[in-house]
Amino acid sequence: MNCHCCSGNCRKSGAYRNKNRVVQRYACDRCGKSFSESQPLDGLRVDFKQACQVVNLLCEGMGIRAVARITNLHRDTVLSILENAGTKMESFLNAKVQDVKAEQVQIDEIYSFVGCKPQTLLDRTDEERGEFFTYLSVDRESKLIINWRTSKRNKENTLIFMRDLQRRVPQRFQLTSDAFAGYCRGDAAVKQVFGNEIDYATETKVFGRTNQMVSRYFNPLVVIGIKRKTRIGNPDLSMATTCHAERTNLSVRTFTRRFTRCTIGYSKKLENLRHAVAMFIAHFNYCRKHSAHGKTPAQAAGLTDHAWTIEEMLAETN
Numbered sequence: 001m002n003c004h005c006c007s008g009n010c011r012k013s014g015a016y017r018n019k020n021r022v023v024q025r026y027a028c029d030r031c032g033k034s035f036s037e038s039q040p041l042d043g044l045r046v047d048f049k050q051a052c053q054v055v056n057l058l059c060e061g062m063g064i065r066a067v068a069r070i071t072n073l074h075r076d077t078v079l080s081i082l083e084n085a086g087t088k089m090e091s092f093l094n095a096k097v098q099d100v101k102a103e104q105v106q107i108d109e110i111y112s113f114v115g116c117k118p119q120t121l122l123d124r125t126d127e128e129r130g131e132f133f134t135y136l137s138v139d140r141e142s143k144l145i146i147n148w149r150t151s152k153r154n155k156e157n158t159l160i161f162m163r164d165l166q167r168r169v170p171q172r173f174q175l176t177s178d179a180f181a182g183y184c185r186g187d188a189a190v191k192q193v194f195g196n197e198i199d200y201a202t203e204t205k206v207f208g209r210t211n212q213m214v215s216r217y218f219n220p221l222v223v224i225g226i227k228r229k230t231r232i233g234n235p236d237l238s239m240a241t242t243c244h245a246e247r248t249n250l251s252v253r254t255f256t257r258r259f260t261r262c263t264i265g266y267s268k269k270l271e272n273l274r275h276a277v278a279m280f281i282a283h284f285n286y287c288r289k290h291s292a293h294g295k296t297p298a299q300a301a302g303l304t305d306h307a308w309t310i311e312e313m314l315a316e317t318n
């Protein structure tokens with residue numbers, strides 16, 4: 001333990017008991033300052049077990065108000081826990097999801113909105129409201145969500161997302177995306193970041209109507225064809241699909257309330273959307289066993305040897 005102030009050596013100096021645990025106090029040998037050991041949820045006084053339950057409920061697709069009703073906590077307390085846990089899980093993922101040995105990576109984006117839908121947004125230049133995209137990259141084998149970025153969909157953000165992916169997967173791999181121009185056109189993000197050191201293909205789905213009338217009320221467009229195209233290097237086109245990334249998107253939509261379509265659970269604040277995404281991804285990668293292989297994605301990717309609990313994860317990030 002080093003001093004927060006001067007990084008000097010510290011010795012134990014008393015302890016006190018709060019609602020959750022015995023908190024050790026330390027004193028610095030050099031400057032004499034004393035301080036407490038850090039707590040899993042920093043300034044929050046709420047019971048730690050209950051806070052973990054809140055995180056679990058949020059990761060199973062429950063809305064903020066529903067969690068508040070079930071746990072008898074105030075809505076603002078639930079949001080504070082979201083903020084605190086989201087911040088911690090983001091740094092947890094940044095530290096742990098490194099050097100990923102992925103061979104097939106798929107990327108996709110999920111649409112969502114903050115505050116209101118873009119068509120009702122009065123100020124089109126508003127950076128904090130309107131439509132937002134969550135970019136996700138998924139390892140086909142382990143189902144690990146390698147990295148993500150929640151932002152407006154533009155050139156700049158696509159580049160940041162790509163650079164982050166490159167940092168986390170050091171060796172050459174095959175990448176598949178949809179034909180979004182920001183990824184593949186000319187010298188767009190993928191070319192700019194990876195140059196020729198990647199096997200890159202795109203998959204475009206062609207949508208159309210079926211002939212038969214299925215329902216009077218619900219006639220969605222269906223996929224009537226796919227087009228796969230080599231963009232860089234020598235990708236295996238039989239593997240060039242974004243199915244697995246889209247399946248992951250479905251999990252995000254199902255288990256994060258604010259992504260569930262046609263409900264009033266949408267995000268009101270951009271910060272909270274980002275926290276919710278980080279929290280979901282940490283839970284998805286490290287806590288939840290994937291039915292494809294019966295392990296957590298992080299285990300399958302060789303990043304850890306066991307399934308984590310929320311308690312463990314929050315304690316780890318101190």
Ligand SMILES: [Zn+2]
Pocket residue numbers: 003004005006007008028029030031032033
């Ligand atoms: Zn000191």
